[in-house]
Amino acid sequence: MTRDVPPEVLSSRLGYLLKHAYLRLTEESSRALAPHGIDGRELAVLAVLDAHDELSQLEAGGKLGIDRTTMVTLVDALEDKELVERRRSPQDRRKNIVQLTPAGRERLHDAELARREMERRFLAPLSSTDATRLVRTLQSLVGAPTNADQASDSA
Known part of the structure; x- marks a missing residue:
């Protein structure tokens, strides 16, 4: 992709x-x-399924801000790839828990390495501090916890 200079206005x-x-960013991520x-x-x-035990599709979708229909489609696709599996919750038989398979954990690990490297390259024009x-700054704008917030939460 060639990077066009934006119009001055x-x-x-x-x-x-x-x-x-x-x-x-999305092009490079893809x-x-x-x-x-x-x-x-x-x-x-x-990543969300890996970070939380015993999440239903609905709960995972809520954490991601994804509607129910889209979440079902995503989980179906991941299940077809044998990266996740659905199972009934032992606490509530009406609820499906979605969990990573061993292949899903391995794919997550490998893809996270690729994502981190892509982000490093994407941000390379900036100094480490910037x-x-x-x-x-983006975390503040979207209301996401910062690393400092996460560190104080675990203390």
Whole structure:
């Protein structure tokens, strides 16, 4: 992809800059994850399932901000790839728990390495301090916990 210089009238507009940075990031993410047979949304589902025990499809979708129908489609695709499995909750037989398979854990590990390397390359034009500042600023804007917040929560 060639990077066109934005028209001068748009070069300082936040919406324009965020949109085009996002488009570039998703393109690079797709390229990095393609060898692993998953996309960014599927990777996010695997990561959330790995981080939480005993999540239902609905609970995982809630953590990801994904509606029920889309979540079912994502879990179906991951199940077809044998990366997750559904099973009945022993506490509530009406609820399906979604868990990673051993292959899902391995794919998550490998894809996370690829994602981290892609993000490092994406942020390479920034100094380490500026890259960290950008991530923390974006976390503040979207209300996500920062690493400092996570450290104080575990203390």
